[in-house]
Amino acid sequence: MKIKVGVIFGGASVEHEVSIISALQAIKNMDESKYQIIPIYVDKKGVWRTGEVLKDINIYKDLDELNRFSTKCILIRNDNKFYLQTTGLIKRYKYELDIAFPIVHGTNMEDGKLQGYLETIGIPYVGSDVTSSAIGQDKVMQKALYKSINLPVCDYIWFYDFDYNQDSLEYLKKCEKLGYPLIVKPANLGSSVGIKVVNNEVELREAIKDAYSYDKKILVEKVVSNLKEVNISVLGNYKSQELSLIEEVNNTNHMLTYEDKYINGNKSKGLSSSKRKIPADINNKLKTKVEEIARNAFKALGNSGVVRIDFLIDSKSNEVLINEINTCPGSLSFYLWEPSNKKYSDLLDELIKIGIRNYQEKIKKINSFDSNILSDFNGTKGVKGTKF
Ligand SMILES: Nc1ncnc2c1ncn2[C@@H]1O[C@H](COP(=O)(O)OP(=O)(O)O)[C@@H](O)[C@H]1O
Ligand SMILES: [Mg+2]
Known part of the structure; x- marks a missing residue:
């Protein structure tokens, strides 16, 4: 039987459109013989929608069309199963889901808020959890954490x-x-x-x-002078981590702008097309340093799934500084794995497997007790009279 995967994307984030591109790229590369892929688009106001039509990039050019041909829905739990339920007068289960796969970027989606909802209803999901997503989104919290374990930051x-x-x-x-x-x-x-x-x-x-x-x-x-920017992707969870090749990003300006990242490149290839060199032109000593810092940062945040960690190197002093983590990177960083013979569809398989494994491990931990301490509770009078 196929695994029913709900791919969630969009949302009230400045990276809304980028998330659509990342998600549709992933959907195209998921093995349809293994998965029933259900697109779940969250619009800029936070309304959830589903429907086959959402797999086509062209529908996002005309939002009236999109609204007409897709179905408003909410994700709910009923009897240990998960459904996308329609929201009209007559409610029905449109799809059942086994696992959610957020492919989301930026605030409200990548920052733990969406993951909090998924945790609350208890659905298995792919990627980083609430805490690691939240820290990953906050550049200040992230730096404080890195400093606390002596990772170099500017x-x-x-x-x-x-x-x-x-x-x-x-x-x-x-x-x-x-x-x-x-x-x-x-x-x-x-x-x-x-x-x-x-x-x-x-x-x-x-x-x-x-x-x-x-x-x-x-x-x-x-500002780091003599800047060389390199990125690495990490795949796994707190138990084991696999490292990708390191890429070097050639910035046209002093910094990579939104335009460099998403607009100047060849649109058909999406995010993977901005100017980059794989593997990066750095010596073995720097490479080992980047890898070691990346692994430690991934573990310290408690990430899961695939992330991209970005570094700033002063190419004169060879100082390596960790800049930031992207807990759900653009294009899921598939282009960093392809050169080492991991196809995008294999990467997606592994991500789903890790998500399922995380869930199985989580449900083994005790997080509630069978006894109901409220069974003897008799209203607010009882509470006032209770001595703790
Ligand atoms: N301390 C720094 N010194 C030099 N360049 C920097 C520094 N921090 C960021 N940049 C440049 O700005 C870009 C965007 O900054 P970053 O912190 O990665 O933000 P974002 O989350 O928007 O990607 C980086 O890719 C890099 O080109
Ligand atoms: Mg960045």
């Missing part, structure tokens, strides 16, 4: 927009202490949105203001 400070507004001079001083050029980032976005390199106080003020139109938490980092 010099930085962070602050809330509220505190900055109370005493901007104090924070500007702290930023300047790091030394220009600086790079200003909202803590919780992705795809280079809201990120700017600045060279003086005027630019710094402007970039901070811009960043806090996206997020209340702002990160200011020292």
